[in-house]
Amino acid sequence: MNKPERVPIVPRNFNYAEFLASLNNEQFRLLFELNDTKYHYYDKWKYLASDWGMDPQQLWAGVKTARIGQKSLTISQLPGFSFKVNTPTVVQEYLHTFDMNLGGNLQGDTVIPSEDQDRYLISSLMEEAIASSQLEGAATTRKVAKEMLENNRKPRNHSEQMILNNYEAMKWIVAHKEEPFTIDRIKTLQAIITKDTLYGEEPGTFRTTDDFNVVDVQTGAVLYSPPVAGQLDDLMKAFCNFANDDLKLSFFLHPITRGIIVHFLMGYIHPFPDGNGRTARTLFYWYLLKHGYWLIEYMSVSRIILHSKAQYAKAYLHTEQDDNDLTYFIIYNLKSIDKALDELRQYIKRKTTEKQNALTLLRHTNFNERQIILLQELMQDSTLFFTVQQVQNKFGVSNQTARNDLNGLAEQGIFEKRRTGHRMQFLPRPDFMKKIQGK
Template sequence: MKVPEKPKELQDIIRKNSSKVFKLLDDKSVMDFIVKCNREYIHWDKLRYENIPNEKNPEHIWAIMKIFRSQQYKPLKFNGWSFKYLLLDDALKKLHLMDKGAAGHLETGLESVNTGGKSRYIISTLMEEAIASSQLEGAATTRKIAKEILRLSKRPRNYSEQMIINGYETMQKIIKMTDEPLTPEIIIELQKNITKNTLKDAYDEGHFRNTNEIVVADPLKYERIYYTPPDYKIIKDLIEEFCEFANNDDGDFIHPVIKGIILHFLIGYIHPFSDGNGRTARTIFYWYVLSRGYWLFEYMSVSRIILRSKTKYSLAYLYTETDENDLTYFINYNLNAIEEALHDMETYIDKRQKEYSEALVLIRDIKDINLRQTGLLKEFMKNPEKIFVINEIMTTYNVAYDTARNDLLHLTELGHLEKIKMKNKYLFKLSKKNIRPW
């Protein structure tokens, strides 16, 4: 991936071509094109390849686009750096959906999902987030294998599996710390947890970088440098200011989801660690939105969506950095990813509502089992050849060991499962008796 071309300064374009630039305001087809480009919020690097009406100069078009944008920018100062962003109508619509419509609709939908089902889905979401976030940083393990490792609490066999286990354990921790203010010590601890037993130099686990010998570069062409982080000597001060920004909700209002996205960006921009910056940034985003009451994110894996469009994610960073620190590119990308994650969640709820109705029928037909046991039996029916162990059920359903064991033994006593003893533990599989497929 090439570094996007940096646009010329607005003042330079206007100073040399002011009459030609402002004459564009009288050309309706050009103005319609400009409105469209700003609605889509395209970067100069994309604009210069667009089919521009009346073959007008792209730089002149860019100047008018920037003038219109500048009228709506919200400024953001951080450690002497100047950032800015604007919220387009589409962004405001997505935020409103998160604040009102989606929350109400999804909460109503989740009411039809029993407590065990909600808990199970949260666990599944945390797993998905840990897996995708690690795969974004190079973990070479399939989603199926990764989930099996987490469900069975297997020991990691390699670097990739360790990354995923670290990510899952860290996500579990941040859900329990949403009432705590963010501190440099917490950020260091998060990075330490995320990178445990995965770095060449163990010192880099839980320590800010102590060198400037680090750049963000193309992994396939390392001489192609995307970004050079700030001097390591100011990292401590930057992170202290970062925490103050995260904890302080006074001053000009920034929507919590937007602020969470900005925090995500800033960790990547500061690049405080030698490794694990991306995973730390995405973890802090989750901590922030959950700490501000956006409970929906417990049910959403945003990194899974980012993984589907990894190049666009990287470009969102680069577009911001090459266009005067305009955070709008990064904000828009993340809002689109969140919207897609919401759609995934809605699909899950629709599926669970159907399963709930079917489970009630199964309970009516099969006596002496409760809703949780019905879900468990259904899982066996979906995987008639699979062998299950107690620990897997315990992790998947978020229940105590005795509860998982008793459920399995109860279903075995009723003849729905078969129990197999292997060494010092019991394995369970669907019985061979004729149970209708689910």
């Protein structure tokens, strides 16, 4: 990825009134509409200037002046930690949607059937752990990774260790979501995330040298150089001050916007030798859960980011290259949250339909809900097999309950047992469909 061109500086003698007077009606409309609904970076405005037969720097000066309502946010008095935040219509629309959908009174059967909430939560934490690790280079498939997590299988390689660590980190923040952010807790979280994956570095410790840069993996070009190690203690104190809402602002900053800025700052400060990105995304979840946006733990935002990695990187770079304007990073993440919410809705709708179809097929049987879900999965993929540990983790039930579920299906001739080492596997019999249908 090429580093984006730094935006031009607006000339001090720029005459905004003359600039607006020079636009025709369509250009005038587009200037404010695009600024409010798209919030383009300079490169897009530069191409538009060419279409308009206008000097790109002149058009950009007009765009920046139109953004004059930006708020200033100073995290630390150290250089580079004063930011700009804007609230164009696109941001306000997303925030309103999330306020209506991610928290409050919707907790319950309206969004996720109560009997399925535990199962969906376990699955979503796994999905987020897998995707966040894949973003940082974990090379394994989702299917293999989920099988490892469900079966409590030991990681076989570095990539699987990353995913297991991320899963443990997601469970950790759910368990500690009411606690304030502290440097020690953030170090603990990073230590969980990087357990057995660092080479020559101690988990849970800040970097002590200044030779860490964010580079393009393909070209090796330096995209970003983080603050020097000697500033990290002060910066992380300032970070916790902001994340705990102790930084007094002269304007309202929406909690979801704050959570996204927490995400940004962890990557921007880059306090650890490794795991900064995974830590940043986990802290984002922690912040939103602390502020009552309970549905976020059922969503995998990193899975959306994984499919738009270039845009994710550009959102960081556009902020840095345009006078620390956080609005680019905020909009990118709001879009990702919106897609993750849509994916969750589609997933629940699909799973609810599948469950109803299975219940219809099995209405004259005495299978319990968990057994019906296992049979439903089996009907979709007859190559599956299950273990007691897998069912225990999948549904969040006791070992004995999982064992009873599988033994019950075996007793009805649907599964056959096969011992592999110390583990008992339950495999479908060739005629399992006839047994399900009572034939």
